[in-house]
Structures are given as C-alpha cells and as structure tokens.
Amino acid sequence: MRKLGELIARAAPTEATVLITGETGTGKELVARTIHALSPRANKTFVPINCAAIPQELLESELFGHARGAFTGALAPRPGLFQLAKGGTLLLDEVGELPLALQAKLLRVLQEREVRPIGADHPVPVDVRVIASTNKDLEEEVAKGMFRQDLFYRLQVIPIVVPPLRTRRSDIPLLVNHFLQQSNRRYGIAVEISTDAMVYLWEYDWPGNVRQLENIVEQLVILSSKDRIDVDDLPATIVAPKTHAGQTPLPILEAAGLDLQQTLEQLEFRLIEEALRLAKGKKSAAAALLRVKRTTLVAKLRRRKEAKAPGPRANAPKPARLYSVPMEDGEDMEATRGAQPLLRRAQ
Numbered sequence: 001m002r003k004l005g006e007l008i009a010r011a012a013p014t015e016a017t018v019l020i021t022g023e024t025g026t027g028k029e030l031v032a033r034t035i036h037a038l039s040p041r042a043n044k045t046f047v048p049i050n051c052a053a054i055p056q057e058l059l060e061s062e063l064f065g066h067a068r069g070a071f072t073g074a075l076a077p078r079p080g081l082f083q084l085a086k087g088g089t090l091l092l093d094e095v096g097e098l099p100l101a102l103q104a105k106l107l108r109v110l111q112e113r114e115v116r117p118i119g120a121d122h123p124v125p126v127d128v129r130v131i132a133s134t135n136k137d138l139e140e141e142v143a144k145g146m147f148r149q150d151l152f153y154r155l156q157v158i159p160i161v162v163p164p165l166r167t168r169r170s171d172i173p174l175l176v177n178h179f180l181q182q183s184n185r186r187y188g189i190a191v192e193i194s195t196d197a198m199v200y201l202w203e204y205d206w207p208g209n210v211r212q213l214e215n216i217v218e219q220l221v222i223l224s225s226k227d228r229i230d231v232d233d234l235p236a237t238i239v240a241p242k243t244h245a246g247q248t249p250l251p252i253l254e255a256a257g258l259d260l261q262q263t264l265e266q267l268e269f270r271l272i273e274e275a276l277r278l279a280k281g282k283k284s285a286a287a288a289l290l291r292v293k294r295t296t297l298v299a300k301l302r303r304r305k306e307a308k309a310p311g312p313r314a315n316a317p318k319p320a321r322l323y324s325v326p327m328e329d330g331e332d333m334e335a336t337r338g339a340q341p342l343l344r345r346a347q
Helices: 002-011 028-037 056-064 100-112 138-144 149-155 171-187 195-203 209-223 260-278 283-290 294-308 337-346
Strands: 018-021 046-050 089-093 129-134 158-161 322-326 332-336
Touching (some): 002 028, 100 149, 283 294
Antiparallel strands (some): 322 332
16 A cells, blocks of 8 residues: 555646456545645646446546437537546546447547537647546457557556455454544444454455455444444344355453464464465465465365364275376366376386
8 A cells, every 4th residue: 555655646746547356445535636636736637437328328428428410319419528527637447347439538538638529520638637547458458459559558658556355354453433523523422343343354355355344343433332343233144244255253351261273273374265265276386475385275275174174984994195296277186096007107
C-alpha cells in the first residue's frame, strides 16, 4: 500500500491517462479521487460515471452530449460529461462494460482531445483528464475480442493495481478501528471490539473487500447491545468460515490449550491450498510461491490425501506400496513395488 501511495503521488501531477484495476470494493474510486486531489486540476470538477449503470443507448449522449433535434425528445442541446468536466477529471468507472462501437469513439476523443455531440456538425474541444477503472482483466477481454486493443494501450499509460484486502491482512485491524471510530462519531456512541473478534475479522477473506468491511463494522455498531463487540456478535459467515472457501479460522490459545502439531498441519495445508489457487493448480508455481521444492509439495499433498482417506478394514489384505514419480503439473506416475524390475530394465 505504501508503494501504491508512491505511485499515486508520481502519477497525480501529470496529465497521463490512468487505468486502475482491482476487485470490487477495493477502493478504485478512492484512488481516482486521490489522484485528482493531488493534481493541478484539484480545484476543478471531479466527474465519475459508472459505464455499467447507464443503458447503452443513452451512454453516448451522457458522455459526449447531443445537439438539439438529434433524436426524438432532444428539445435542446445538452453537453456531455466530457464537456461538464472541463478543466477537471473524468472517471470512467467499469470502462470494461463499454460497447465496442463506443470504445472506438472514446479512443478518438482521447487522441484528438475533442468530442462530437450526437447530431452536431462540428467537434467541440475538451480539456479533461481521463482516469478509467475496471474489475475486469482487460487483457483477457482483448483476447476475447470484447475490448479494443488500441484503446486498452491508450488507457493504460499508467497502470495502477489495487490489491484485494485478503492479500494485505495487516491493514484489516487499522481499517476496522478507522471504520469503528467513524461509526461511533456518526451515531454518537462508543463501541469497542474485542481481541478475539478482531482475530476472526483478520482471518476472513472479505470477498467484497474494503467496502464489505466498512458495511460490516457499521452493522456491528448499529446492532450492538453493549459497549463491546465480541465473537458472538459477528455474522455467521465470519465466525464459521468453513462455509466460505472451506477455510477455518485462526486458532486462539485458550486456558484449555490446543494440539500444536495438528494446528500447524492445518495452517500448513491452508497455505498450500491458497498457493495452488493463486497458481491455478500448477504445483511447480505453487511450490515457488511457498519457497519449497516441488517434490516436497507433492509429498505433503500425498500425506494429506492419505490422512483424509478412510483406514483399511481389519481383515483386508495389505495393499502394495505405491511409488510416485513426480511428472508434469497435475500428473503423477504410480508403480507398485512389483513393477520396479520393469522400470530398471527400461532405464
């Protein structure tokens, strides 16, 4: 987040177009407003528009305006947002939702610094800085043919990626306390949060990111019947994260103690699962994230699988021992003890 702040500070004084990407609720609009506030255009207008919230047939008129009589109901000329943001900053939120035809017109506006309102005879010059944001992977959209490649490169002069909250968990207590103080001032009360409750909030993955965290804290303050928010006050999805991505909460050492070996094994496998998710199932990449050898990772996965498998029946014959030879990601070649001579001859 410090690096993100440094990047914002370097981008703000320039006139370069900025593309902000990140998951829903990470604070992309806040980043855009910060860039505007630190720019030479700070005393001018900041105009945000959600490209996904306006019907496609009205979006062009909203952005570029229209002349009188351009279409039925256009009784007077109307300036678009590019003209209304004169001298300021225009945020194109969810720019990935723009239809292809409008993407071509936007590209021309960015290149020529002028717009042609619908039905107008002449273009109108505009002085506006454009910031775009999206929760989509625009490179993937370009590959699918859903987003123009030339517009993507034109928007991404300065790319800024806002990380999800689950990848910066140390920020969670800071944000919780900030939103707690904010809600306390708003409702004129003084509610605190217990350490145990904070642990559960820290451990939760927050699919809705900072926005979800802010809403949950406000909910807890409003519904709290006492001066201290405890674990019992938290929503079930946070207290019982097994219903969310199959995860378990961070253990708390109590007077009764805990099984350290079992707890460490659970934590280790959770990190392995997270690494495999980030690596999209590729064991070599997951091992690199965990800074272990691929063979070590494969062995841990095998031990976990064996531990979860039901035990053999008392009278069942002892199965032949299996030897696993690590192959490409997702593949294991298994051979029984009796197959070893064949393997040696093949070698």
